[in-house]
Amino acid sequence: MAESTSAIYTAAGANLAIAAAKFVGAFLTGSTAMLAEGAHSMVDTANQILLLVGLKRAQKPADAKHPFGYGREVYFYAFIVALFIFLGGGIFAIYEGAHKIQHPEPAADATVLGYQLSGFWVNVSILGFAILAEGYSCLVALRAFWAEKGNRSAITAIQRSKDPALYTILVEDIAALIGLFIAMAGVIAAHVLDKPVLDGWASIGIGVVLIGMSIFLMFETHGLLIGEAADPEVVRSIEAAVREERAVRHVNEVLTQHLGPSDILVNLSLDFADEIPAGEVEQTVARLEQRIKAKSRNVTRVFIEIQAKGAHAATQAEPAPAGSDAAPPGSAVPA
Numbered sequence: 001m002a003e004s005t006s007a008i009y010t011a012a013g014a015n016l017a018i019a020a021a022k023f024v025g026a027f028l029t030g031s032t033a034m035l036a037e038g039a040h041s042m043v044d045t046a047n048q049i050l051l052l053v054g055l056k057r058a059q060k061p062a063d064a065k066h067p068f069g070y071g072r073e074v075y076f077y078a079f080i081v082a083l084f085i086f087l088g089g090g091i092f093a094i095y096e097g098a099h100k101i102q103h104p105e106p107a108a109d110a111t112v113l114g115y116q117l118s119g120f121w122v123n124v125s126i127l128g129f130a131i132l133a134e135g136y137s138c139l140v141a142l143r144a145f146w147a148e149k150g151n152r153s154a155i156t157a158i159q160r161s162k163d164p165a166l167y168t169i170l171v172e173d174i175a176a177l178i179g180l181f182i183a184m185a186g187v188i189a190a191h192v193l194d195k196p197v198l199d200g201w202a203s204i205g206i207g208v209v210l211i212g213m214s215i216f217l218m219f220e221t222h223g224l225l226i227g228e229a230a231d232p233e234v235v236r237s238i239e240a241a242v243r244e245e246r247a248v249r250h251v252n253e254v255l256t257q258h259l260g261p262s263d264i265l266v267n268l269s270l271d272f273a274d275e276i277p278a279g280e281v282e283q284t285v286a287r288l289e290q291r292i293k294a295k296s297r298n299v300t301r302v303f304i305e306i307q308a309k310g311a312h313a314a315t316q317a318e319p320a321p322a323g324s325d326a327a328p329p330g331s332a333v334p335a
Helices: 002-029 032-058 073-102 119-149 154-160 164-192 197-226 232-243 278-295 309-317
Strands: 110-112 115-117 248-260 263-272 299-306 331-334
Touching: 002 032, 002 119, 002 164, 032 073, 032 119, 032 164, 032 197, 073 164, 073 197, 119 154, 119 164, 154 164, 164 197, 232 248, 232 263, 232 278, 248 309, 263 278, 278 299
Parallel strands: 263 299
Antiparallel strands: 110 115, 248 263, 299 331
């Protein structure tokens, strides 16, 4: 979480400076691509603030209304961020690009402190500064992401990551860099070929990139929002911890769910040997809780249901009718 917070602050500072520079360039030269990029940077800055709000709210302690805490707040805000990229960045860029294509105008020269400056060089200079600032922000996010992903491929790491704040910043920065290079290409092509309409097509290209990135982020965050299981490695470590207990005859089921990036709920259904006394069952449950949490520091809650293997299979095959008041077989023991 510390890595993602650092990356967010870096990205927010960079995007705020970039947005100001782009809007100045758009105002002085009339470039639609620069205006679209300025809106994109402002949306990114607002998004980073939203992510910080989500991270802060996710740290609220559990209460009577939310007994499992507020960890999923960060998932909700990450989804809102993806939606903002789609609406505030992508749709706006396409709209402005279409308007410029219908009414093409060359980049106007700018007058700054009494000096006449070429609109083309103003745009190129601002975009060059933006590429350097965004590149640094992307480098910070990449370092944090690389530290988390381990030996996995980048796509696999994003799919398995439970910290949407980190990969959202990374995807935003990559989309921003791609957009900046598109804007640079559009500005240069419009000037060299004397076709202002290319500036509008560059804006549409930026919008397409942003919409694509936002759809990808919404898809990834959606799974976290409705509840995802822990990483398979975590599940295997839980099963290994259970197998170390001689009193456990069979593992009926291992259910896990992320309640936040660093908050995993574990539900176990175990078949204990019939001859094990109740006192030893309690000791085993206590040891299992300690061992499971020791193997995975993100496991915060462990609930164990003691249930015969056959009874568990029956409940899985024949679920109780809706509205039934019959108590399920076995007993749930919170560790």
